[in-house]
Amino acid sequence: MIPALGEFALWIALPIALWGCALAFLGGRWLRGDLILSAERSTYAVFGLLFVASAGLIVAFMGDRFDYWYVYNYSSTNLHPFFKFSGLWAGQRGSLLFWALNLSFFSVLAVWLNRRRNRELMPYANGVLLAVTSFFIIITLFVTPPFEQLGFTPSDGRGLNPQLQNYWMTIHPPTLYLGFTAFTVPFAFAIAALLSGRLDARWIEGTRRWVLTSWFFLTLGIIFGMRWAYEELGWGGYWFWDPVENASLLPWLVATAFVHSIMIQENRGMLKVWNMGLVVLTFLMTIFATFLTRSGLIESVHSFAQNLTIAWIFLGFLGVVGTLSLGLIFWRLPLLHSERQFESLLSREAAFLLNNLVLLGAAFAVTWGTMFPLITEGLIGSRVAVGPPFFNQVNIPIGLVLLALMGIGPVIAWRKASARNLKRNFLLPTALGLAVGTVLYVAGVRHHYAWLTFTIGTFVLTIIVIEFWKGTRARARIEAENHFTAFIHLVRRNRRRWGGYIVHVGVVIMFMGFAGSAFDREARESLIPGESMSIVSAFGHEYTLTYQGLSTHQDPNMWRVIALMSIQRDGVEVGTMTTERQMVVAPPQPITEVGIRSTLFEDLYVILSTLDEQVGMGNEPQHQRATFQVLVNPLVPWIWYGGLIVAAGTLVALWPGAGVPTRIPAPGAGSGTAPGAERRREEASRPERAADPAAPVG
Amino acid sequence: MTVLLLAGLLATVVVAYVLHPVVAGRWAPMEREVDELTEAQHRKRVALLALRDVEYDYHAGKLDDADYRKQKSQLSLEALTALDEEAGEWRTRFDASAHELGEREERARREEVEAEIAALRASIREGTVCTQCATPNPLESRYCGECGSALPGRERARRGT
Ligand code: HEM
Ligand SMILES: [Zn+2]
Numbered sequence: 034m035i036p037a038l039g040e041f042a043l044w045i046a047l048p049i050a051l052w053g054c055a056l057a058f059l060g061g062r063w064l065r066g067d068l069i070l071s072a073e074r075s076t077y078a079v080f081g082l083l084f085v086a087s088a089g090l091i092v093a094f095m096g097d098r099f100d101y102w103y104v105y106n107y108s109s110t111n112l113h114p115f116f117k118f119s120g121l122w123a124g125q126r127g128s129l130l131f132w133a134l135n136l137s138f139f140s141v142l143a144v145w146l147n148r149r150r151n152r153e154l155m156p157y158a159n160g161v162l163l164a165v166t167s168f169f170i171i172i173t174l175f176v177t178p179p180f181e182q183l184g185f186t187p188s189d190g191r192g193l194n195p196q197l198q199n200y201w202m203t204i205h206p207p208t209l210y211l212g213f214t215a216f217t218v219p220f221a222f223a224i225a226a227l228l229s230g231r232l233d234a235r236w237i238e239g240t241r242r243w244v245l246t247s248w249f250f251l252t253l254g255i256i257f258g259m260r261w262a263y264e265e266l267g268w269g270g271y272w273f274w275d276p277v278e279n280a281s282l283l284p285w286l287v288a289t290a291f292v293h294s295i296m297i298q299e300n301r302g303m304l305k306v307w308n309m310g311l312v313v314l315t316f317l318m319t320i321f322a323t324f325l326t327r328s329g330l331i332e333s334v335h336s337f338a339q340n341l342t343i344a345w346i347f348l349g350f351l352g353v354v355g356t357l358s359l360g361l362i363f364w365r366l367p368l369l370h371s372e373r374q375f376e377s378l379l380s381r382e383a384a385f386l387l388n389n390l391v392l393l394g395a396a397f398a399v400t401w402g403t404m405f406p407l408i409t410e411g412l413i414g415s416r417v418a419v420g421p422p423f424f425n426q427v428n429i430p431i432g433l434v435l436l437a438l439m440g441i442g443p444v445i446a447w448r449k450a451s452a453r454n455l456k457r458n459f460l461l462p463t464a465l466g467l468a469v470g471t472v473l474y475v476a477g478v479r480h481h482y483a484w485l486t487f488t489i490g491t492f493v494l495t496i497i498v499i500e501f502w503k504g505t506r507a508r509a510r511i512e513a514e515n516h517f518t519a520f521i522h523l524v525r526r527n528r529r530r531w532g533g534y535i536v537h538v539g540v541v542i543m544f545m546g547f548a549g550s551a552f553d554r555e556a557r558e559s560l561i562p563g564e565s566m567s568i569v570s571a572f573g574h575e576y577t578l579t580y581q582g583l584s585t586h587q588d589p590n591m592w593r594v595i596a597l598m599s600i601q602r603d604g605v606e607v608g609t610m611t612t613e614r615q616m617v618v619a620p621p622q623p624i625t626e627v628g629i630r631s632t633l634f635e636d637l638y639v640i641l642s643t644l645d646e647q648v649g650m651g652n653e654p655q656h657q658r659a660t661f662q663v664l665v666n667p668l669v670p671w672i673w674y675g676g677l678i679v680a681a682g683t684l685v686a687l688w689p690g691a692g693v694p695t696r697i698p699a700p701g702a703g704s705g706t707a708p709g710a711e712r713r714r715e716e717a718s719r720p721e722r723a724a725d726p727a728a729p730v731g
Numbered sequence: 732m733t734v735l736l737l738a739g740l741l742a743t744v745v746v747a748y749v750l751h752p753v754v755a756g757r758w759a760p761m762e763r764e765v766d767e768l769t770e771a772q773h774r775k776r777v778a779l780l781a782l783r784d785v786e787y788d789y790h791a792g793k794l795d796d797a798d799y800r801k802q803k804s805q806l807s808l809e810a811l812t813a814l815d816e817e818a819g820e821w822r823t824r825f826d827a828s829a830h831e832l833g834e835r836e837e838r839a840r841r842e843e844v845e846a847e848i849a850a851l852r853a854s855i856r857e858g859t860v861c862t863q864c865a866t867p868n869p870l871e872s873r874y875c876g877e878c879g880s881a882l883p884g885r886e887r888a889r890r891g892t
Contacts, residue, residue: 049746
């Protein structure tokens with residue numbers, strides 16, 4: 034009953050969304066508050082309806098309603114309830130509904146937070162949000178219906194792809210979707226600003242929080258995906274330049290560029306057209322990413338869609354949105370003129386611009402590489418895929434330039450840096466970076482890119498540490514505070530700056546983690562219980578693994594063969610670990626469950642790669658012969674720690690400030706007090722709002 | 732049957748909720764809220780924040796005296812320009828509302844605002860803009876009126892530089 038109600042709710046969501054969309058634009062145009070209010074209520078109602086629809090689908094999953102095509106294909110009776118719940122986003126049909134739900138959630142938030150502010154923009158912004166929501170509802174209803182029924186009831190479902198039966202895989206897609214959908218809000222505000230002609234700096238400032246919110250989820254989503262690949266795919270790597278991974282990276286790259294170019298517009302009133310372009314481009318990229326992951330256009334590890342019509346629909350949508358947006362920008366060009374000119378190539382503006390160009394260059398290279406198979410298919414009739422080597426070749430140098438800029442940008446002066454300014458700030462970091470470089474060289478590091486990463490990384494980290502130190506010291510001196518208090522106050526007073534620096538620290542650490550892959554060590558051996566193998570890591574630690582034996586288990590939906598190993602590190606017993614192979618019953622598929630043992634500096638990564646034919650024939654050691662592939666991956670843990678730091682830094686930059694929101698009294702109000710004094714106080718707390726409005730306010 | 736009933740109920744409630752404003756003539760707020768920044772206020776804020784950053788950079792030893800003075804004078808100019816614009820905005824608003832107020836009252840308010848603007852100008856020129864929160868403070872302040880931080884201008888004076 035509830036699934037049926039859910040389907041019905043989805044059907045009424047469409048006319049309501051279309052109605053609201055039309056009324057929002059008309060209300061904005063004719064300044065009709067009643068139409069605008071009705072449109073805003075439509076937004077709320079659509080969310081409620083999509084919520085009911087999603088709940089209906091979840092109930093169908095929980096109740097094993099295999100008469101639904103989608104449930105039949107993505108679940109089975111013995112599936113863990115946790116994965117039944119996440120069935121909502123396990124496949125294309127559900128995930129497009131889920132996308133719409135997320136988008137309408139953020140729309141509700143945007144409309145509600147702006148129910149009394151940005152009133153000139155809101156009708157149009159709401160209209161855009163509802164238009165995008167309508168698009169997804171239409172797809173969900175007519176192209177990929179999640180509630181389609183089979184007409185009969187199979188006794189059991191086909192089961193969920195076992196690789197998706199993993200903790201990370203259940204939180205990775207929703208996180209990414211939150212990131213994708215949240216970016217629709219800045220896009221909606223950009224279009225609203227263009228339509229209403231209110232193109233001053235306010236819209237961009239208002240959307241900054243939304244951009245960062247989206248960026249936060251995108252970053253986390255990408256890192257979760259890496260984590261999943263690392264644990265579940267069993268290749269020892271975390272990033273394969275797989276189309277789906279690339280798809281999530283693209284909006285991230287462009288959004289990162291935008292996060293920085295916002296600052297130029299705010300501080301210098303420049304790059305207005307550029308920023309408009311970036312918002313539109315990022316939005317298109319989020320749709321493109323959804324389309325790549327969910328259309329099956331390009332084969333990939335985890336793209337599981339079959340239907341090609343949907344690809345054309347998405348492409349059409351991208352084309353229409355892109356054209357309309359460009360048209361709008363073109364129409365408003367006269368209002369988007371720059372207030373100032375670039376003064377010097379040696380300035381923060383220039384560093385930001387370079388940062389933008391580099392990030393967009395990376396985005397372009399990734400798009401090119403991802404689309405290459407399609408392009409060659411069109412040109413020469415067969416798909417030629419470019420592998421990871423292409424992506425690495427292009428993106429590693431780009432990453433290194435970015436890394437260096439990350440050190441230079443924050444301390445170089447706005448407008449025009451003087452030679453003194455440069456010397457003052459870069460002397461020590463450069464010296465320290467080179468010192469580390471020399472040490473590494475002496476220690477035998479000959480891998481160019483890795484060497485550069487550590488050297489430049491040290492340079493950047495030094496700069497940031499000095500920034501923090503100087504700031505804390507200055508504050509401690511002026512305020513006579515102890516250094517700890519001074520540090521906390523420092524960060525609190527300018528969350529944006531310090532949050533940004535914390536993010537940069539995280540990025541540097543992640544980059545160093547990536548560079549660690551240049552020093553992976555690998556060994557492969559076939560063992561019988563009692564035998565051991567050893568491997569020496571790049572840091573010089575010797576690991577000895579002794580094979581203890583196999584055990585088998587039968588879980589509801591799979592056979593598990595588990596190998597037990599005891600581990601010695603530099604001759605000292607440090608414990609045991611397991612690594613397993615699983616044979617899933619429905620759908621039948623073998624998967625590996627690697628064993629990972631992490632320390633701060635390296636991971637011991639053990640794959641049970643093949644089992645002898647004889648396994649299971651008896652209990653003697655020779656019946657338990659197995660081949661192990663053992664890797665020692667240096668610095669991989671730094672990627673996860675770095676990711677945590679990035680997330681924490683983003684939260685610092687994003688968090689609502691301590692300042693109480695104050696109002697500028699209308700002129701003349703509060704005239705009982707000393708002239709000006711009262712107002713000046715009010716006025717005073719205003720700048721604090723840079724880092725504060727209570728939530729991502731558009 | 733129950734499904735149909737529930738579905739009908741859901742549809743009715745939703746449609747009634749959405750149509751109500753149009754039928755009953757209820758309007759969403761259309762005006763700018765008083766606590767939203769105007770364009771000029773926004774510019775002023777950005778300029779003051781930048782001024783704060785320069786002050787802070789100088790104190791942190793990131794800018795030397797020459798760079799500091801140059802940047803500061805540039806930024807002060809920007810802040811003052813924005814302030815003029817803001818004053819302009821205020822005047823327009825006064826003029827618009829003048830007919831609602833008595834002549835004398837209107838002049839009083841106007842003077843009050845002019846006085847405040849003069850004070851702000853002075854504080855920007857004299858460097859009593861707070862390094863911590865960018866509040867422009869009155870000339871003689873030793874501590875920021877908003878957040879209580881010691882003001883750099885005073886600090887420098889005490890250290891005799
Ligand atoms: C992958 C690379 C990068 C990432 C992920 C990143 C991320 C971020 C984030 C999230 C912020 C906070 C923004 C805000 O609160 O609005 C930020 C701030 C900042 N970033 Fe980056 N960034 C990267 C590279 C760069 C580069 C190459 C530069 C050099 C031009 C740079 C310069 C800055 C500066 C100057 C700030 C602001 C500090 C302030 O407010 O004073 N970043 N960054
Ligand atoms: Zn203050």
